[in-house]
Amino acid sequence: MPKYDLLLKGGRVLDPSQDLDCVCDVAVTKGVITGMAPDLSWTDAGRAIDVSGTIVMPGLVDFHTHAYWGVCEYGVDPDLTFLPRGTTTILDVGSAGAITLPGFRHYVVERSRTRIKALLHVNTAGMTHSVGELIGLQYLDPERTAAVAKENADLIVGIKVRLSRNVAGENDWQAFQAARKAAELAGIPLMVHFGSSFTPLAQVLDAMRPGDILTHCFSGRANNIMDEKGRLLPEVWAAVRRGVNVDVGHGMGSFNFDTASAALKQGLLPTTISSDLHAYSQPYPVIDLLTVMSKFVYVLGLPLGEVVRRATAVPAQLLGLADVAGSLRVGAPADVAVVRELAGQFELWDADKNSRLSPNLLTPFLTLRAGEVF
Ligand SMILES: [Zn+2]
Numbered sequence: 001m002p003k004y005d006l007l008l009k010g011g012r013v014l015d016p017s018q019d020l021d022c023v024c025d026v027a028v029t030k031g032v033i034t035g036m037a038p039d040l041s042w043t044d045a046g047r048a049i050d051v052s053g054t055i056v057m058p059g060l061v062d063f064h065t066h067a068y069w070g071v072c073e074y075g076v077d078p079d080l081t082f083l084p085r086g087t088t089t090i091l092d093v094g095s096a097g098a099i100t101l102p103g104f105r106h107y108v109v110e111r112s113r114t115r116i117k118a119l120l121h122v123n124t125a126g127m128t129h130s131v132g133e134l135i136g137l138q139y140l141d142p143e144r145t146a147a148v149a150k151e152n153a154d155l156i157v158g159i160k161v162r163l164s165r166n167v168a169g170e171n172d173w174q175a176f177q178a179a180r181k182a183a184e185l186a187g188i189p190l191m192v193h194f195g196s197s198f199t200p201l202a203q204v205l206d207a208m209r210p211g212d213i214l215t216h217c218f219s220g221r222a223n224n225i226m227d228e229k230g231r232l233l234p235e236v237w238a239a240v241r242r243g244v245n246v247d248v249g250h251g252m253g254s255f256n257f258d259t260a261s262a263a264l265k266q267g268l269l270p271t272t273i274s275s276d277l278h279a280y281s282q283p284y285p286v287i288d289l290l291t292v293m294s295k296f297v298y299v300l301g302l303p304l305g306e307v308v309r310r311a312t313a314v315p316a317q318l319l320g321l322a323d324v325a326g327s328l329r330v331g332a333p334a335d336v337a338v339v340r341e342l343a344g345q346f347e348l349w350d351a352d353k354n355s356r357l358s359p360n361l362l363t364p365f366l367t368l369r370a371g372e373v374f
Pocket residue numbers: 064065066093249251276
């Protein structure tokens with residue numbers, strides 16, 4: 001019997017959870033990482049793949065996705081969408097509400113190879129697209145939302161609310177307060193989607209608590225994190241100091257190169273770098289999380305290791321999954337993203353139709369999920 005089922009030979013292993021950046025072989029046995037060393041022998045492995053010239057990262061953890069395919073209009077099929085593109089763990093952010101969660105668990109979470117955690121929408125019918133889910137508030141029910149979140153604590157890690165004008169109209173403050181209440185009753189964080197909202201962002205930020213998440217943080221839309229002179233709002237700094245997390249959530253309307261660049265220059269780093277990949281954003285401009293990460297590395301100039309950390313170890317920890325995701329340490333499930341760094345000229349687009357030329361692009365080569373090759 002070979003010692004290992006699978007050997008990934010000769011890649012650059014980049015694992016911020018272990019402060020590791022080296023050319024190393026990675027061995028996998030029974031779906032678990034069982035070895036990492038510069039020269040593991042081919043002859044000890046049932047199968048070996050030459051990954052020299054690639055970057056071997058922990059399977060990506062995407063902190064903002066929509067995966068309730070066939071029920072929520074935004075939903076994509078997780079296994080078809082994420083696993084071939086380096087992402088092995090996702091957070092679905094509020095596709096389901098208290099009424100529709102059982103279907104999400106049964107038809108999506110339990111049947112997917114992708115590891116899934118979710119936020120529960122404070123709208124009990126979940127998220128909708130054609131008509132914003134909070135234009136009417138008939139389905140707003142913080143008590144029921146909190147109760148269902150508690151009953152499903154293995155899956156639900158937070159509450160979600162969307163506050164843009166097309167989603168909530170002028171109801172956004174009322175919806176926010178209901179979501180705030182649900183999160184408090186359930187004792188879990190709240191994720192706030194922001195952009196072109198009715199209520200000023202400063203008012204919302206002041207009501208956010210440590211552990212809460214502001215998503216779409218680098219939106220270029222009206223009422224964003226900047227004042228009219230392009231300086232970060234003092235309320236943003238106050239929230240970050242209190243322990244509020246800021247998440248990228250690129251999507252189709254919520255990432256602007258100028259906002260991101262100005263925020264980074266003023267010292268605001270996103271806690272998590274996520275895609276907001278959904279049925280409408282995936283074809284353009286998101287494509288996948290690696291493309292979003294490429295914008296931060298090659299256009300905005302963040303170090304690759306810091307970008308990988310914010311798409312692996314940090315979100316894994318926020319999801320309570322640090323033991324099983326976001327790391328290549330020996331003993332962890334073999335969730336691995338093998339990534340190529342292409343060189344050339346690549347036109348990368350933000351969500352406001354601005355493009356930048358990039359000399360490099362991260363693209364998927366292969367993914368392992370619990371040792372299985374995709
Ligand atoms: Zn989203």
